[in-house]
Amino acid sequence: MKNDPSISAAPLRGLGGVLRSSEPARTVLTPPPAVALLEEAADLLVVHLDFPAALETCERAWRGLASGAQAEELAGTSLEVKCSLCVVGLQALAEMNRWREVLSWVLQYYQVPEKLPPKVLELCILLYSKMQEPGAMLDVVSAWLKDLDNQGLPEYGALVDLHLQRVLLPLGRLSEAEELVAACAAFGEEQRLVALQAICIAKQQQAQELPGSEEVQKLTQAGPFSQKLLPLLILLRRLWESAVSHFFSxxxxxxxxxxxxxxxxxxxxxxxxxxxxxxxxxxxxxxxxxxxxxxxxxxxxxxxx
Structure with missing residues (x-):
């Protein structure tokens, strides 16, 4: 997605916090190979704009983290390094217009959605929502939110609200949205009222579109003959409404x-x-x-x- 301005690394960097070459040095005085590769991948992504090389460097660092020696060496910083590698990697995939591979690429390292870091999950929701495919994140985010360990994280409330606004409401899953808001203990009263108001607005919009959709559904269920006449009937109805509105004008x-x-x-x-x-x-x-x-x-x- 190098030449596609619809999704760029700039907004993702602000959320994901790509690590600069100076940041890992604050964590360890002598950076191990995984941290050095993270620095290299961040420079390739941000400075050189070499997205394939940045992705390959992240994958090489992940392979190094798979060894027991590296895991023991990184001990307290391994989770942060893994998260930062995922952030750099998913941004590189997005820049190469390979954004559909982001979710599977991330899950191959974390195995299950419940183990995704909040920062990585947030970037995935924003990416798929911006590309108008929020349904790809529905099951992943639902599984993450139901995990008891994740419910104690400080980012839990923000991710619930993001899931509500970017996934459930665009998909029309209003009943699930109401259940989620009612069960979310991380919401304050004001935040809960704002969420319920957004659901109420979505219900009103859905009710306005419902009569036309009910007619289409009835005609569709009537049989193959009605399905053939459906486009003609819709066209005649639009012509009639146009003629009536013109007549009364x-x-x-x-x-x-x-x-x-x-x-x-x-x-x-x-x-x-x-x-x-x-x-x-x-x-x-x-x-x-x-x-x-x-x-x-x-x-x-x-x-x-």
Whole structure:
């Protein structure tokens, strides 16, 4: 996604906190190989914009972390280093327009969604939401939020709100959203009211769209013949609504004249006898008399028996 401005590393860096070459030095005086590779990957991503090399460097660092010696050597900083490697790697994938691989790439190192760091999970939600595929994160975030260990983290409330706004509401999962807000102990009263108000607005929008969707659903369930007629019926309905709105937008006199002309056309071209339409036929006669009174003919044709 190097040339695609729709998703860039800039907003992700602000959230993910890509480590600069100077930051790991604060953690350990003599950086082990994994930390050195993290520095190299961050420089490749931010400074050199070499995204494939940054991704390959992150994967090389992860392979090094898999060894027991490296895990013991990093002891207290291994979790932070792993998280930072994931942040750099997912940003590199996004820049190469390989954002669909981000979730599977991250999970191959953490195995289960419950073990994802909050920072990595937040970036994944934002990325898939920005690319308009929030459904990819539905099961992953739900599993993470249900984990008891994660519920004690300080980032839990923010991730609940992010999941609500970026995943559940766009997908129309309103009942799940209400249950999540009611069960979230990390929400304060004000935050809970704001979340419930957002759900209420989403319900109103869904109710406005519901009548049309119910009609489509009924026609779809009626059978294959109705499914073939469905596009035609929708088109006719739109044409009718457009004609009615245009008709009512006309002035009263023009509307009355249009109605009279329409009645004349119906009477003139109806193959059935005019007596079958007494009201329209009388209206046509009245209109004809008014026309003769206002515009008398210059001459009349002789009437033959």
């Amino acid at each position: 006309l002035p009263f006199k023009k509307s009355l004249l249009a109605a009279l002309i329409l009645c004349l056309l119906v009477v003139r071209f109806d193959p059935v006898s005019p007596s079958s339409l007494p009201f329209i036929y009388k209206l046509a006669q009245i209109f004809h008399r008014i026309r003769e009174a206002m515009f008398p003919p210059l001459y009349r044709l002789p009437v033959r028996d």
